[in-house]
Amino acid sequence: MTEAASDLDLALRILKSRGWFSQRSKETQKRLAAIARVRTFGVNEPVYSAGEVPNGVFGLIHGSLNISFPRSDGEDYVMHRAGSGFWVGDLALFSEGLRLVSVHAAEPTKMVHFRSRELNKLVREDPRLYADFYTMTYENFRTAFQIITNLAISSVNKRVADRLLLETAACPDPEGWIPLSQPDLAQLVAVSLPTLQRVIRHFAGAGLVEKSYRRIRVVDRTALQRVCMA
Numbered sequence: 001m002t003e004a005a006s007d008l009d010l011a012l013r014i015l016k017s018r019g020w021f022s023q024r025s026k027e028t029q030k031r032l033a034a035i036a037r038v039r040t041f042g043v044n045e046p047v048y049s050a051g052e053v054p055n056g057v058f059g060l061i062h063g064s065l066n067i068s069f070p071r072s073d074g075e076d077y078v079m080h081r082a083g084s085g086f087w088v089g090d091l092a093l094f095s096e097g098l099r100l101v102s103v104h105a106a107e108p109t110k111m112v113h114f115r116s117r118e119l120n121k122l123v124r125e126d127p128r129l130y131a132d133f134y135t136m137t138y139e140n141f142r143t144a145f146q147i148i149t150n151l152a153i154s155s156v157n158k159r160v161a162d163r164l165l166l167e168t169a170a171c172p173d174p175e176g177w178i179p180l181s182q183p184d185l186a187q188l189v190a191v192s193l194p195t196l197q198r199v200i201r202h203f204a205g206a207g208l209v210e211k212s213y214r215r216i217r218v219v220d221r222t223a224l225q226r227v228c229m230a
Contacts, residue, residue, distance in 0.1 A: 019085025063109025
């Protein structure tokens with residue numbers, strides 16, 4: 001087995017353990033694996049940008065991604081930090097539109113790539129595959145709605161707690177670490193950094209979270225859920 005084939009085999013084994021790819025049939029996994037390529041991205045390197053012609057669908061093996069949407073003032077708003085098992089790129093590709101969001105590597109990141117031409121060929125040969133990608137779209141819309149409703153929470157404590165639970169689910173880690181700095185988290189929940197730091201200090205003092213350099217660990221999910229429900 002060549003190094004590239006070994007790298008792809010390991011990548012697919014990871015993706016078979018979590019997220020959208022893990023929920024596909026063995027036959028579908030096999031067909032998609034035949035067109036898969038492994039790609040690596042450095043910190044802040046774009047996977048693709050809003051307004052571009054779609055170049056395929058991407059699945060995140062390890063690392064993390066910033067998903068951003070262009071604001072009317074010309075700046076990009078980072079609305080989500082995605083972790084292993086996340087898939088993106090389907091909506092623009094299958095609607096034959098331009099990219100709506102920008103995706104950048106938040107850290108050194110490795111992804112699986114289904115290129116447009118090969119993927120379109122697969123679904124033309126078997127239109128039943130569209131249902132699999134509708135599932136991907138559904139999952140990403142559900143995440144988008146969770147993000148929108150999070151920003152509508154008036155209590156800052158509840159908003160931060162809710163977002164930490166969302167990010168924990170989006171960035172699975174056996175020890176509960178979320179690869180987010182406090183400035184990044186403040187941007188995601190749309191509060192000032194001093195306000196966010198005050199909330200995190202309160203949560204840490206109560207044993208709900210643990211702080212480290214550029215990351216936060218959820219210690220007590222149940223207690224964070226109680227904060228959300230209070």
